[in-house]
Amino acid sequence: MEPISAKSLASPKGLDPPPSSRAEILRQLRERIVGFAASRMQRDAAEDLAQEVLILLHEKYGHLDRLEDLLPLSLKIVRFKMLAYRRKVRRHGEYAQVSVDEIQIPDGGADPLTAMEQRETRERLMAAIAAMGERCRKLLALKLEGKSFAEIQIAFGVSSINTIYTWDFRCRQNLIESMDAAREKSTPEKTG
Amino acid sequence: MTQQEIRKLLGGYAANTLTERERTALFEAALEDQDLFNALHNEEELRELLADPVSREQIRQALEPVAAGRRRAFWMQPWLIGAASLTVAAVIAIAIVTWHREPAREALAVRSVPNQVVQNPVEPKPAAPQPGPRIPAPERKHAARLAARSAELAAQPAAGLVLSQAIAKEEPATDIANAPLYQGPLVRYSVLRSGPSGDAVRIEVVSELAGRLALYRVDAAGQWQRVFPANGPEVPIAANTAYQIPNDPIAIRGNQDKFRLVITPASGPTPRAGLAAGALNAPRAPLVVQITIGPN
Numbered sequence: 081m082e083p084i085s086a087k088s089l090a091s092p093k094g095l096d097p098p099p100s101s102r103a104e105i106l107r108q109l110r111e112r113i114v115g116f117a118a119s120r121m122q123r124d125a126a127e128d129l130a131q132e133v134l135i136l137l138h139e140k141y142g143h144l145d146r147l148e149d150l151l152p153l154s155l156k157i158v159r160f161k162m163l164a165y166r167r168k169v170r171r172h173g174e175y176a177q178v179s180v181d182e183i184q185i186p187d188g189g190a191d192p193l194t195a196m197e198q199r200e201t202r203e204r205l206m207a208a209i210a211a212m213g214e215r216c217r218k219l220l221a222l223k224l225e226g227k228s229f230a231e232i233q234i235a236f237g238v239s240s241i242n243t244i245y246t247w248d249f250r251c252r253q254n255l256i257e258s259m260d261a262a263r264e265k266s267t268p269e270k271t272g
Numbered sequence: 273m274t275q276q277e278i279r280k281l282l283g284g285y286a287a288n289t290l291t292e293r294e295r296t297a298l299f300e301a302a303l304e305d306q307d308l309f310n311a312l313h314n315e316e317e318l319r320e321l322l323a324d325p326v327s328r329e330q331i332r333q334a335l336e337p338v339a340a341g342r343r344r345a346f347w348m349q350p351w352l353i354g355a356a357s358l359t360v361a362a363v364i365a366i367a368i369v370t371w372h373r374e375p376a377r378e379a380l381a382v383r384s385v386p387n388q389v390v391q392n393p394v395e396p397k398p399a400a401p402q403p404g405p406r407i408p409a410p411e412r413k414h415a416a417r418l419a420a421r422s423a424e425l426a427a428q429p430a431a432g433l434v435l436s437q438a439i440a441k442e443e444p445a446t447d448i449a450n451a452p453l454y455q456g457p458l459v460r461y462s463v464l465r466s467g468p469s470g471d472a473v474r475i476e477v478v479s480e481l482a483g484r485l486a487l488y489r490v491d492a493a494g495q496w497q498r499v500f501p502a503n504g505p506e507v508p509i510a511a512n513t514a515y516q517i518p519n520d521p522i523a524i525r526g527n528q529d530k531f532r533l534v535i536t537p538a539s540g541p542t543p544r545a546g547l548a549a550g551a552l553n554a555p556r557a558p559l560v561v562q563i564t565i566g567p568n
Contacts, residue, residue, distance in 0.1 A: 105303070108303045108304070112309040119310065148295060151299040152299070155312060158313060198327075201317060202321060206334055209335065220335060221332070224331065226520075245279040249279040259317065
């Protein structure tokens with residue numbers, strides 16, 4: 081796929097956000113997405129994926145121009161793209177471009193495939209949680225209760241809040257790694 | 273941005289506890305820093321799961337033993353207290369009955385000896401077969417009363433347990449979509465808003481009827497989905513007690529997010545005063561209250 085410059089996507093459909101800032105955000109986003117995707121797949125596929133994310137941002141979300149909207153949205157699209165990519169690999173034993181039309185940002189409706197994947201992800205998370213240490217479980221439980229890091233520090237009775245940040249960081253790292261490991265068991269991550 | 277600041281912001285991102293300013297700072301930093309962007313993407317899956325009320329509730333339940341263990345020691349477990357209460361009540365009942373029989377037997381024996389001496393001073397006849405120790409009537413009645421009372425005391429926790437189990441086993445049979453809506457004084461509620469823009473809500477419910485409580489929400493397809501409790505039986509509630517549900521606030525979608533509170537009155541009189549209050553002479557059909565919530 082021929083790359084489209086971020087600048088050309090900056091002001092779609094006659095909408096008029098400040099072009100320079102939107103263009104700049106999209107340019108940087110593209111760079112970051114390629115960098116991320118290249119760590120999970122071949123460089124060409126990573127560039128295509130980034131390109132498709134930008135097209136989607138252009139065609140469906142042209143009205144958004146704030147970083148606070150664009151970045152989380154692009155993370156979500158990249159995640160769906162990666163899932164779709166894995167599906168294709170699983171189905172055909174090959175990797176190929178994923179059509180923009182296949183990307184379905186949740187609209188509240190129930191997409192069976194997405195629902196199934198969400199259920200699988202949830203199961204992986206539950207398994208990872210079951211394997212977590214006592215401290216991490218307690219920390220996560222307190223976070224889900226809506227406790228701030230300062231309150232968690234008091235609950236644990238530690239003198240420095242940085243200790244809590246570090247614990248939390250390690251716990252999440254372990255959790256995410258466990259989930260990734262469980263996923264990789266069922267799906268080949270990189271092909272070709 | 274220091275390493276600790278990054279860890280703090282990343283830690284709050286998945287749990288959705290960041291302020292707007294913190295989120296912006298995190299995104300700006302991620303745009304410049306590939307490692308942070310990658311880390312943010314790695315958090316995305318966890319963030320989505322935590323943002324989903326069903327998943328969040330499941331995770332909370334999976335972590336429940338930790339939270340419960342923190343608050344309640346082993347010897348404070350309800351089942352253990354119940355079993356211990358039953359044992360103690362049974363022991364007391366046996367002790368009371370035994371204690372009241374022994375003095376009666378002794379009194380009878382003391383009284384019978386002089387009689388035998390008087391009636392048979394030289395040649396005692398072989399003793400006639402006795403029908404058993406005679407307990408004076410007033411003492412017998414008193415002991416019976418005490419035993420009955422003890423048995424009653426022992427039965428009370430078990431009855432409570434049976435009730436809870438019966439409540440827990442009952443499956444909701446209400447057609448939420450077509451049930452007539454209730455508007456009346458028996459159910460009062462208020463919407464509790466939280467979050468930066470007030471779009472995260474919980475509902476405080478007070479019912480004048482004891483029974484079971486559930487909360488439903490209409491999804492994008494127009495189907496009613498239960499959001500509290502996310503799974504398992506409906507939650508037993510006492511009359512005239514405020515309950516705030518669900519445990520974690522619900523993020524409001526759109527301008528007209530519709531919810532239905534369903535209160536199924538307890539069926540039949542209950543042995544527990546707390547649950548029984550208001551349950552008698554009350555309607556038996558579920559009370560369905562519709563709540564429409566828009567953005568703050």
